[in-house]
């Protein structure tokens with residue numbers, strides 16, 4: 001018997017890869033496949049991280065790798081099943097994936113082809129191999145991150161968006177990833193690539209949901225390439241079950257004068273690790289990162305962010321906020337890297353938390369590594385209770401305690417919520433937050 | 440309306456109120472004066488239900504109900520209002536934003552239908568005029584960046600909206616210029632009626648020129664050491680508190 005559960009999932013995955021390779025015959029010589037094979041070797045070498053790994057100190061993946069999952073399981077999901085998720089209809093390009101598989105019958109693309117091309121990754125492999133050769137896995141690091149390596153080796157599908165230069169895409173694009181865990185434990189590894197041309201503009205949201213009570217595992221990687229003067233709004237909204245494991249990396253690469261705005265909102269989910277890595281590989285760039293998380297019960301939510309200032313005169317700004325209840329745990333790790341060339345960098349980071357229960361824990365770690373001398377950098381983290389004075393004030397006006405508490409929590413979250421500029425999406429999130437805080 | 444008997448309160452091991460007795464009848468205005476640190480704000484807070492203080496003895500009856508048994512929000516619904524000496528800043532919560540919730544919670548408690556948005560706005564307009572407060576101030580985060588006068592006017596605005604049976608004003612006059620003072624007094628006087636009462640905590644006699652009290656009490660070291668008609672306020676203004684302190688020490 002193998003008493004190291006660690007190896008079970010790993011050896012299964014390695015074996016799966018070999019099997020699929022045998023089935024591929026000729027295709028296994030493609031450039032893309034060479035990357036996948038290289039990524040698999042890295043995964044083999046790295047293995048799943050343990051808490052001894054500095055980046056995984058507070059996020060123990062042991063229970064994840066003990067589970068048995070069916071990867072890319074088929075699903076007989078219907079439009080009626082989706083109604084259970086109570087998602088409001090969002091106008092725009094909406095693409096559905098269930099257990100990692102694209103669902104054309106549920107999806108719609110409204111933007112004209114002149115504004116952007118949206119294809120699935122599976123399709124892009126066939127139709128635009130050169131584009132993939134140029135961009136795929138060129139940004140998200142699979143040398144040191146086991147989960148990114150795993151995704152790179154295995155990802156079958158996802159979305160490739162290509163916005164030509166000078167186009168401001170009007171309609172937002174919403175990618176909905178659903179784990180259908182009604183019958184069995186399911187796993188998926190979506191892979192997205194967004195290429196935004198010079199002076200182009202786009203708004204993209206990724207939403208993650210679960211159907212059913214079985215365990216699910218989502219290991220997602222998104223690479224975003226933002227060309228000169230382009231502007232990207234990116235939202236990651238997580239509303240998964242307590243049985244859901246989610247590991248995700250969003251890797252952003254910005255060129256001169258580009259702007260990137262992001263908001264990562266975690267409403268629910270059992271075990272979550274989000275990596276948001278931004279390389280400011282241009283001058284006069286702006287990167288804005290907002291985050292919001294509300295763990296309760298035994299939920300675990302970990303946000304790791306990394307901003308790499310490589311060139312002078314860029315600006316990064318970060319605000320993450322959390323409200324923790326019950327026995328939940330939260331992690332915030334914000335790394336700011338200012339390289340020697342990145343003079344006149346302006347970097348600001350803040351993480352604020354309200355801990356409502358003595359059994360909840362928040363671990364925050366700002367990490368600043370600055371190699372340039374003329375920079376403005378500031379960071380701060382706070383973790384405290386709800387303001388008792390404010391609570392008494394509201395109660396003295398006649399508002400019952402629970403309601404006053406949720407009013408204050410909502411107010412705390414409000415500035416981040418307002419950063420979501422897709423109105424219908426924001427309103428939906430507002431309703432969900434209000435419902436969760438009112439519990 | 441309000442009967443305070445032998446009220447004693449402490450925080451930690453520190454005794455602050457050492458046996459307060461006070462009877463406020465419907466329609467009356469009582470002024471409470473006294474040097475800093477006497478326990479005036481503590482008394483106001485205990486009446487409003489602040490949980491930091493331990494009531495160690497005594498009782499408070501409000502219209503026959505045991506007030507000390509009620510949560511702060513229940514006291515508000517019963518008709519008690521405290522205008523805070525130091526109103527707290529609440530980022531992200533505006534006056535309009537919480538006041539509608541507050542009013543409708545109080546109405547629910549009293550078995551009344553909630554106000555709809557139109558009724559609420561109409562009432563707001565009316566009361567805004569009364570205390571000369573701007574809509575924009577009411578839509579901003581509560582007290583964030585407000586001037587001292589704006590904070591106090593906002594307290595009186597809320598009082599005007601909630602129409603309490605017993606209003607407790609904790610040094611609402613401090614830091615106000617004469618115009619603001621007049622507006623605050625106006626707000627209080629508008630509410631005066633045979634059914635409503637007011638407790639005015641103040642340092643200065645000048646507010647009492649505008650809100651004329653029926654009784655004046657001097658609180659010192661956690662006790663009411665002297666009570667009298669409104670003329671007592673003039674005497675205090677003239678002679679200060681030293682003679683009262685001396686009187687207390689000799690006893």
Ligand SMILES: Nc1ncnc2c1ncn2[C@@H]1O[C@H](COP(=O)(O)OP(=O)(O)O)[C@@H](O)[C@H]1O
Pocket residue numbers: 450453455473474475476477478479480481482491
């Ligand atoms: N929260 C508190 N913690 C400790 N001491 C307090 C607290 N509140 C009031 N006190 C003390 O109680 C006494 C009375 O305070 P207070 O009621 O504010 O007086 P006043 O309003 O008459 O100036 C003072 O000595 C003050 O320092």
Ligand SMILES: [Mg+2]
Pocket residue numbers: 479480481524609610
């Ligand atoms: Mg005081």
